[in-house]
Amino acid sequence: MLRYEIAPAPQLQPDVKFIWALEEEAETYNRDSIIPDSYVELVINCGAPLYVETDDGERLDLPRVFLNGLQRKPLRLRTSGLCQFVAMKMYPWAVNPLIDVQANHSAGSITPLDQTWQDFGKTIATTVQHSGYEEAMYKLQQYVCDSSNQPPHDLHAIRTATKQLYASSGQGRMDELAAQTALSASQFERRFKYLTGVTPKTMARLIRFQNIVYTMYLDPLRRASHFAYDFGYTDQAHFIHDFKAFAALTPGEFLATNSDQFTEWTKWRQQKNTKLLLSKGFESIS
CATH class of the missing domain: 1.10.10.60 (Homeodomain-like)
Incomplete structure (x- = not known):
């Protein structure tokens, strides 16, 4: 597994937890479900197709770029090959001012984004392949900074x-x-x-x-x-x-x-504390 993480730029710090990227083999990634938490994730898939496995065993294919909103139950997000994505973990109030999307009020957590985001997602995927995850994460951050909306008054x-x-x-x-x-x-x-x-x-x-x-x-x-x-x-x-x-x-x-997930998380946390590149706030965990 490769996991990368950067702290948000000052402009985004009130609304974004961090920007991160993951590369993981399907056998490992598909073993676990995503547990609910209090954040919304903007996900740009740069690898094999991602899909949701429903309670009925059906497969719901996902677009390249989507929001995973506030979950009320575990989400079986699966990949059909090598998992590669770049993501932004946001506080839930930031969805509209940063992404120009209305917060999801439905029971389902997945929201596909529009064609402008799908086109930008292709740019991020190309950046990952040619320049690496670090460049892709900073490019995503800059795009959000440049395109964010005026926040509501309250x-x-x-x-x-x-x-x-x-x-x-x-x-x-x-x-x-x-x-x-x-x-x-x-x-x-x-x-x-x-x-x-x-x-x-x-x-x-x-x-x-x-x-x-x-x-x-x-x-x-x-x-x-x-x-x-x-x-x-x-x-x-x-x-x-x-x-x-x-x-x-x-x-x-x-x-x-x-x-097993607890053991892997503990190992990742220990490695995270020792591999922080202070010069750019950039982390690589392998």
């Missing part, structure tokens, strides 16, 4: 409220967040859902879930009762029910199913 308020949810691991009170935006509770929920595609409560649950999964990676032996207490659930049963709603597995089943 973006700052929604962004600030959501970042408070991140800071509290999804345990903030919705009425307090609304009060800080100078909006009524109903106005806050309506604008939040318009910009992100989900309600504030759903976003809080996603943030809490992703923090639990991250903690599981760090400490897979941690007891379920400790997770329930640390992340503000009323009891252990509530924690297990909420976890299963997003993972389609109980915490114990999830740990058993993803043990």
